[in-house]
Amino acid sequence: MTAARGPGPGRVHDRTLHGNGPRLAFREGLTRRKVGPRGQQGEGDVSQYYKMGHRTLWNPSSGASRLFTRQVALYQAELGLTSGIGPMEADECQIDPTVFAAFANALLAWHAETRHAVMATLSAGFVATVLALAEKANIDVDWRAAESAESDYLKIAGPHAKEWTAALRQQVRELTRRLAP
Template identity: 30%
Template sequence: MSQYFYAGERMIWNSPGVLDGALFAAMAEVLSAQLKVPSGVSEMFNDECRIDGAVFETFVQALLERDCHDHSWFWRNLMPGYVLTAWILLERSGGTVQEPDYDHARHPESLRSWWAHWIERHDEAIENEWAYRPVE
């Protein structure tokens, strides 16, 4: 049974299984509390979830900022799939992600490679998974 995510009237994700969409929405609630930033993701109701694009854009940016500055093994291994899904849903809703703000002089190579790695993962996710999921 599918679950549908909407940004305004636009369906941006037809989640293929019961667990995927519900888990994404529940994680948004937990992460929102941890990051102290509203997620813009509504609770699941009748297999539908609404995303407030402007609020969600701030939330996704906060996820990437956290990843940029957090060196926790747990975070770095648990969160990539969630962050990529959020990033792609943000783009499908018309939003954009900015490269996180960090001190280029202090960490020039390590953070540039960190950002390049995220761009590579993002492009790979679109090519291998999301290109086949319609936006309506």
């Protein structure tokens, strides 16, 4: 939806992708700025820091970070566990290693037991990201539970079932290399 506001050549146009979602507003011939869901202006894509102590584990753009933290809240509710990922304050958040380890292992176990194709697909990227963060934090993840669940599933599903644990491990390895500190 495009709406023009204001008079003449300096008119502001809003481009809204999804009714109440983020908008990109710009003045004709001038600069672009991000506008949040309620009209708040942002500085664009600044980065945020996910830290464990003084060590930076990940330094994503604010957009990637915002999406990630919203998914963290969703999976905390789904699992009934806190993630150990603290609030974002001044573009930094601290990760509690003990709590985060429990969350990462519970998330992997939940994902391993999920046999609903849509739920597994929707959660795969988030699970891989959490496991990559755990890897960067030198947190041991218990893949045995996932492999056991997969093994049980393969016995029932037959030889054509996809072995997703190996694919998930590969995705985690690739993401671990890409998570910029």
